[in-house]
Amino acid sequence: MRPPSCYAGRRQLRAHTRKRERNMKPILAAVTAFALCATLKVSVAEEADSADALVSSWTLVALERFGAGGEATRARAPHGLLVLDGAGYAFEYFSAQSPSASTAGQTDAQRTFAEHGGFWGRYEADAAAGRIAFEARSGVSPNVQGFRFSRRYEVDGDRLIVTSEDEPQAQGNARFYWQRVPTVAHLTPEYRQVMGFWEHVEERRIVAATGEVLSATRRAPSVIVYTPGGFVGVHFPRLDRTPFAGDAPTAEEAQAALRGYIGYFGALSVYPGEVAHNILGGASPAPGAILRRAAAIAGDELVVTLQNTGAIVTGEPAAQLTTVHLRRLSDADDMLPKPP
Incomplete structure (x- = not known):
């Protein structure tokens, strides 16, 4: 027979081992949870980075x-x-x-x-x-x-x-x-101010001398976007356009849908108090046109004044002007690509 002290020692060792295993379980659970959380955070971060890369x-x-x-x-x-x-x-x-x-x-x-x-x-x-x-x-x-x-x-x-x-x-x-x-080099404060999505509110025909509003016109949801990459995009559909009945429009449907629609993209130039849309492609106006517009921003409102071609030709002051009023949807911070 072994001395009683040997049995007691073995019992004490088994009890100590079981106690240590019990104490380790919460530690292992915490380590597992931490690893899982870290993995999820990495996954979420990777997904966010992928979505940010689209901006x-x-x-x-x-x-x-x-x-x-x-x-x-x-x-x-x-x-x-x-x-x-x-x-x-x-x-x-x-x-x-x-x-x-x-x-x-x-x-x-x-x-x-x-x-x-x-x-x-x-x-x-x-x-x-x-x-x-x-x-x-x-x-x-x-x-x-x-x-x-x-x-x-x-x-x-x-x-x-x-x-x-x-x-x-x-x-x-x-x-x-x-x-x-890529982003345009050396963005000026004027350029940063104009950058963003601008939603059309209305167009006004006004008396040039007094600012009196002669008429106001609204459109279907319309936008101008000015980008940090030096581009401009425009979708200006008429308010009363109707969907085509079939997959492709008839000649009459197509003609009616284009009437009054302004849509294009182009290169953007920004000057003090003025922007220029240099059209590269679109339905109307045709590519190659250069549209110079006076531009004034107050808060989240942009007012663009169209040039009066007749006044430029004659050299006489314009009697009437057309102004386009837009409200800001996003700004330079929203437009600039996210750093990697």
Whole structure:
């Protein structure tokens, strides 16, 4: 027989081991919870970084359209601007030539809706799912007003690939290749002040000498966006546009929808008290036009005064002027890309 002291020692050792295991359980649980929390934080941070990477101005470098069988065809002469800000606002305008066979027999107005697309409104990115949800306020086609849709996206550095599916007219079944635009060097205070999304409130025809309002006009949801990358985008549809009855507009529907619509993107120049829209692409006005506008900002209101061409030609003071009144939706802090 072993001495009683040996049995007692073994019992004490087992009791000490069980006690140590009990004491370790909460420690192990805490370590596991901490590791899980850290993993979740990293995952959430990565998703946030991916969504933040979208905040920028992007220019279109290529566009592919998908046929009925899913085959992709590269479109000719793609042009476009995509703007996504940190406040959740989006602007898009693009155009690309259609094959001659697909537009045979179409009027110029019908061809516009086959080759031009885009919208402005709200967006929310889901980085984990790789999708962006949009709610269009308005756009090139009257069928996008109030339209909710989502697109797949991949962002890799300065390249953004976006794939659309079941959307109206030129927007549907296409893959867009966008390239990030860097911020303009040496942003002036005047430039920073004008940057952002500006929603149209109304247009006024006024007496130049007195400021008396002769008439005021409202539009469907409309916007001007000024970007830190040196671009401007405009969607100004008429208030009374009606959606097309079918997938493609008739000649009469297309002509009616374009009447009074102003939509384009271009290069932006900012001067003291003035902005210039140098049009690169759009439905109206035509590319190549340079639109100089007097611009005055007070708080969150921007008043843009259109040039009176007749007064410039004659050298006489203008009797009447047109002013466009807009309210700020986002500012320079929302527009500037997030640092990595």
